[in-house]
Amino acid sequence: MRIVILKSHLLQALQTISKAIPTRTAKPILYGVHVAAMTDGLQLTAYDLEIGIQTLIIPAEESDEPTLQIEQEGSIVLHAKYLLDITRKLPHKLVRIDVTDLTTTIRSGSATYTLNGMDPREYPKLPEITEDMSLSLPADVFISLIEQTNFATATTEIRPTLTGVLFSFKEPELRFIASDSHRLSIHSIQAESKHAYEQLEAIIPRKSLLELMKILPTSDVLTDVYIADNQLLVNFGLTKFYSRLIEGQYPDISRIIPTTWRTAIEVDPKQFTESIERAALLARENENQVIRLYLRRTHIEITSHSPDIGKVTETVDPKAFEGEDLQIACNAKFLLDALKALQNEQVRIEFTSPGSAFTLKPSTKDRPLHLILPVRFGPNA
Amino acid sequence: MRIVILKSHLLQALQTISKAIPTRTAKPILYGVHVAAMTDGLQLTAYDLEIGIQTLIIPAEESDEPTLQIEQEGSIVLHAKYLLDITRKLPHKLVRIDVTDLTTTIRSGSATYTLNGMDPREYPKLPEITEDMSLSLPADVFISLIEQTNFATATTEIRPTLTGVLFSFKEPELRFIASDSHRLSIHSIQAESKHAYEQLEAIIPRKSLLELMKILPTSDVLTDVYIADNQLLVNFGLTKFYSRLIEGQYPDISRIIPTTWRTAIEVDPKQFTESIERAALLARENENQVIRLYLRRTHIEITSHSPDIGKVTETVDPKAFEGEDLQIACNAKFLLDALKALQNEQVRIEFTSPGSAFTLKPSTKDRPLHLILPVRFGPNA
Structure with missing residues (x-):
């Protein structure tokens, strides 16, 4: 195998496939990236037996400088972490890679690396997904x-x-x-x-x-998504992403999402998030990170209490309030995760009772929807 | 104690003193910051018995808005990490702090915190340094x-x-x-x-x-530096930094620094650093991170070798070369640390023999100077 490639192209591809390189494994070959120089391009593959990523680098069609030249086909497995670190630091924009048997020489400007390659025949094969439906x-x-x-x-x-x-x-x-x-x-x-x-x-x-x-x-x-033989394949551009699937039956959630509500509020996401964050500062001491919400037509009060540190009270003006006053307690982190996911949209939160799940969603549509189970509202909650 | 203070001033002072708050201690009071409202300002003190930091916040003389108002003097010890996190997230630019007995109320905009304070009489006293020489x-x-x-x-x-x-x-x-x-x-x-x-x-x-x-x-x-009674005090602006000193006799280093050399090179710090970094990528596998330097009048060769991974050769053109050719091996990290400290100045490196310490310094002056002992130059070094 003999190639010349633009450092930036090689680096980008290595960064992509490195997500499938394990940090620890009993099979050293899995630390490697499978590099194959083929007529149509340079193919890089990483596969830790859970996640597999394969990407193809092809010569740029319109470019003043050579991006990739395949001088001789062939393949090798190289330690991915080293290859990535080395490529990142190479001094020249062009990189020449020569493989003889398993010995791999990488030259770029003033630097010459001679790496011990691994046998490509020992590298695991990616799952075959024969499904043609996507x-x-x-x-x-x-x-x-x-x-x-x-x-x-x-x-x-x-x-x-x-x-x-x-x-x-x-x-x-x-x-x-x-x-x-x-x-x-x-x-x-x-x-x-x-x-x-x-x-x-x-x-x-x-x-x-x-x-x-x-x-x-x-x-x-x-992106094209294929699912077959307990494997997922996602195809985008010149990259293929494989993942094993989890076996088993997912619980039926059709009856979990409430269809009615008795109290609904709309809040400014930034202001509400910051208030919850301030209350959560004292909630982090207790395992469930409990904060309490006192929902009143006039204002919303958020409190939290840590016996060692002290307590906090926050006041928020809701943008809208419908239904009855309500008191409810919940895990602050769950609330913050949901608010963060909803980003900067005005948020509608619908409650039924202090003991029932409540939902968060954008005020103008039904999806995405985040449901949170409250914690029991007691004197020490 | 009753004060109103600008959040940004309080935050900055808390960040300063937090460097003396221990992450783990058997004495819970040391997690606290001692806060004292006095006629001339608000004094914050943190002291983990090794390092002490005290800073004074005073009302800004020329400011359109109130920066600090001491309404009632007094003192309290508050959990520094919580106070810092809370202050960072407070919603309004002004913060009101009221202390009654040990109960401390912090109000800012929509937020009210009630914190359990600790007894200021139990907080350790900073060392007294009576020296008047500085x-x-x-x-x-x-x-x-x-x-x-x-x-x-x-x-x-x-x-x-x-x-x-x-x-x-x-x-x-x-x-x-x-x-x-x-x-x-x-x-x-x-x-x-x-x-x-x-x-x-x-x-x-x-x-x-x-x-x-x-x-x-x-x-x-x-900065004014005082040293007395096994304590260091550094005074700058309205901040005092205390540290215990290490007891004992520092080794005599007067004869360690070589006064002659047989090979001297000058190198571009950036180019040389990058070459060493590339060689060090393979050196990190061995304990001493050994790289070898082959100093020749025509060029400098840097190599490193890892039995598992492979080897690397780098070539650098020296800016200047005086004396004899030399081969020497050393710890790559030591060399990189010294080059980093010397920043972007052209660097002069003086060698005596493969077994003797060599020195790095700016090419135009004698200080700072960094001395490195080589490692034995053998076939497996």
């Missing part, structure tokens, strides 16, 4: 589906299905649902049905979605 | 003395005196010296001798200098 959605929409739900997944393994996000498509709606059993987040969009499945369910691991979100472009470029 | 030096010069030396102190407690920087004044020169016994850094300035000691030695703990450096202003405002 679902298409813009990358930025995909990111928003992840952002609105992924944070609400369970971080403990008690119920493995809850550690992932339910990807649920039923034409023409695609829903993402996540819950740690104390809160639930749901977002949905109208998905393109061209060449699409009619119905599809899969549970995608939290970590896979976190890594996918980092490499998805923040533009409306279309 | 040494004056500009704050930015003080910072450069610390920056050039503190990194070279020992991080293990095997020889306690080496965990600090030797502060050595002999009119008219002030020297800072640090060594971990594998390298040594020295910087000196002409110190103002007005009202100063004739001769003075003290060993200042590494951590104290790190914290002092963070709060010293980066201007030429004068």
